[in-house]
Amino acid sequence: MNEIGRMFFLLIVLTVSLAGYFLVLNALFAHRLAKSQHIFEQSRARSFLLGLINLLFFAVLVVALFSMAERASGAVKTLLTLPALLIAGAMTASLGFGWAAVANVIAGRFFPQSPSWMKVVMGTVILAFGGALPFAGWFLLLPYTGFAGLGAFILGFFQKELKE
Template identity: 45%
Template sequence: MTDIVRLLLIVILLLSAVSAYFLVLNALFVTRVTWTRAIAQSMPARSFGIGFVNFVFFAVIALVLLSLAENAGAVVKGILTIPAVLIVAFLSIVLSFGLAGMSAFVGERIFPGLPAWKQLLWGTVCLALACSLPFVGWFLLLPYVGFVGFGAVILAFVQKENKA
């Protein structure tokens, strides 16, 4: 019984942390998250394709650099590890913006009458709980949402530059 209470407390704290993170991300970068949400809403298939290709490409580069650095000398290890860490940081940042946009999109669809911050909050909670569903959430929904969000962020950068 203690394990169930501990697990429930961990889930509640993680949901609170992720929701707060996406709220702050939306508050600080309103236009970026709004553009990401709009592009994910208007072009989900294109966003998925671009997100999948770019995420896999950069992840493979980071993994190759890290695996080469594992067997290298001290100086070469530093030279190979720094770009790999920068690529992983880039992937994490873009994925954060993408997931914030997708949470806003889900919240807007499910709760259309609420204010924007409540839509984002409840969209994050719904998306996080849905992605925690074993197998379907882990291997289908989470990659789909992540790749669509990732591609939407990339398309938002490209389209924003074209309009400016």
């Protein structure tokens, strides 16, 4: 029982910190997230496939660079490790933007009249608790929302500006 309580406490703490992170993203990058949200709502399948392909490609690239860096020495090791870290960081940040957009879409459906900060918090809570569900959340919901959110974020760079 003690282990279950610890895991639940960890889930609560991580959800609160993720909600804070998504609130900061919404405050600082509102236009970028609005574009990602719009694209996610309009073309989920396209966003999902683009996110899946990009994440797999860059994951293989990062693993290959780290693998080569492990066998190298000196300056070559640094030259291989640095791009791998930069790519991994960029993909992690992009995934965060994508999940923030998905959380906004989820909250917009459940709480359309709420203030924007409340939508972000509630969307994050719904996404985090849904993703914590064993098997269905771990292997279906989180990968789907991650791939689709990442694809929507990437598509946001290549789509025309939103009409206000």
